[in-house]
Amino acid sequence: MRLPVRIVILGAGFGGLExxxxxxxxxxxxVEVTLIDQGDAFxxxxxxxxxxxxxxxxxxxxxxxxxxxKPGVEFRQExxxxxxxxxxxxxxxxxxxxADILVVALGADLAPEATPGLVGAGLEFxxxxxxxxxxxxxxxxxxxxxxxxxxxxxxxxxPAPYETAFMLHDYLTRRGVREGxxxxxxxxxxxxxxxxxxxxxxxxxxxDERDITHSHSSWITSLDSTKVAHIKDGRELPFDLFLAVxxxxxxxxxxxxxxxxxxxxxxxxxxxxxxFTDVYAVGDVTSAPVPRAGVIxxxxxxxxADVLINQIKGGPTPAPFGGEVICYIEMGDSTIGKVxxxxxxxxxxxxxxxxxxxxxxxxxxxxxxxxxxxxxx
Numbered sequence: 001m002r003l004p005v006r007i008v009i010l011g012a013g014f015g016g017l018e019x020x021x022x023x024x025x026x027x028x029x030x031v032e033v034t035l036i037d038q039g040d041a042f043x044x045x046x047x048x049x050x051x052x053x054x055x056x057x058x059x060x061x062x063x064x065x066x067x068x069x070k071p072g073v074e075f076r077q078e079x080x081x082x083x084x085x086x087x088x089x090x091x092x093x094x095x096x097x098x099a100d101i102l103v104v105a106l107g108a109d110l111a112p113e114a115t116p117g118l119v120g121a122g123l124e125f126x127x128x129x130x131x132x133x134x135x136x137x138x139x140x141x142x143x144x145x146x147x148x149x150x151x152x153x154x155x156x157x158x159p160a161p162y163e164t165a166f167m168l169h170d171y172l173t174r175r176g177v178r179e180g181x182x183x184x185x186x187x188x189x190x191x192x193x194x195x196x197x198x199x200x201x202x203x204x205x206x207x208d209e210r211d212i213t214h215s216h217s218s219w220i221t222s223l224d225s226t227k228v229a230h231i232k233d234g235r236e237l238p239f240d241l242f243l244a245v246x247x248x249x250x251x252x253x254x255x256x257x258x259x260x261x262x263x264x265x266x267x268x269x270x271x272x273x274x275x276f277t278d279v280y281a282v283g284d285v286t287s288a289p290v291p292r293a294g295v296i297x298x299x300x301x302x303x304x305a306d307v308l309i310n311q312i313k314g315g316p317t318p319a320p321f322g323g324e325v326i327c328y329i330e331m332g333d334s335t336i337g338k339v340x341x342x343x344x345x346x347x348x349x350x351x352x353x354x355x356x357x358x359x360x361x362x363x364x365x366x367x368x369x370x371x372x373x374x375x376x377x
Contacts, residue, residue, distance in 0.1 A: 011105035012037035015282040015297035017375040022305035024070035038079040052131040083257035085276040108284040114247035117223030122242035143180030144240030150187040152247035166332035184213040196351030270320030295325040328364040
């Protein structure tokens with residue numbers, strides 16, 4: 001009798017949760033899946049903004065990993081200490097795991113220290129804890145200059161800084177301090193959604209309607225203690241509140257493993273395989289030619305599931321990863337727009353923008369509920 005295939009998945013975000021759920025559902029009895037994450041709970045990325053603006057609490061949005069109860073899947077809350085991709089061996093703070101198949105889905109770390117002055121003068125809102133800190137500060141903000149800044153070239157969820165600007169405008173308006181405030185969004189991106197002029201133009205129009213200043217293709221190099229942000233082109237932006245999307249980096253344990261090139265893990269875009277046999281990588285930690293986003297990681301994980309199911313059970317050759325996703329965008333006044341994007345299936349990326357609507361808000365709620373049920377139910 002063939003022994004179950006040992007599959008070790010590092011990281012329990014969108015990618016790790018989707019892959020472990022698929023493998024449990026479709027390879028029950030044929031695989032032993034170990035899912036490892038240093039955290040004790042999953043939080044949807046978009047929930048951070050709900051926390052930041054007081055719509056939800058951190059406890060409301062946490063989905064504890066202890067709820068995972070799937071055949072053939074064991075969750076371990078441990079910190080990965082080393083990865084040997086040649087031997088497919090993983091060492092954590094609690095033990096050693098030898099895998100037949102290894103999947104790295106550890107995401108990207110935030111590096112606030114990479115921007116001089118940010119730690120002392122600004123605030124990051126891209127972690128749950130950072131969003132919670134901003135939540136405590138916003139009720140006491142009585143007006144002034146707000147800068148929302150993307151500080152690196154690669155970052156999770158490209159629409160999020162714009163969503164933050166729209167939601168901050170609404171929040172300050174409700175508090176009666178918007179007229180005494182300015183909001184300036186600064187980003188290295190050339191436009192909000194580079195693959196879609198239609199979506200980008202709609203977002204820029206909404207920024208302009210709300211008197212939100214925007215500087216695209218602009219890099220902030222440092223902040224100083226006098227609350228001035230310095231831009232690479234020589235401009236200076238005084239601020240009273242600085243909200244940052246910090247520089248993103250691959251986790252050190254991934255870099256030290258030898259998996260990365262130019263800071264990220266290169267993968268075959270069709271299968272998400274790495275240069276190491278039976279080692280795959282999905283999500284923000286890769287250099288796949290797609291944006292870093294939870295829905296992308298989920299789609300990549302689904303492709304890896306198809307590849308592994310084919311490898312273990314046989315059947316038709318799995319389709320390559322197509323990069324087809326739906327992205328929901330908060331566009332102010334609790335309205336939600338939608339973008340259907342196809343990055344890899346055609347000759348060039350395409351995007352179809354749907355203006356804000358109640359239907360899109362319902363779809364986003366359904367998106368979250370179905371994932372909660374599939375991954376934790």
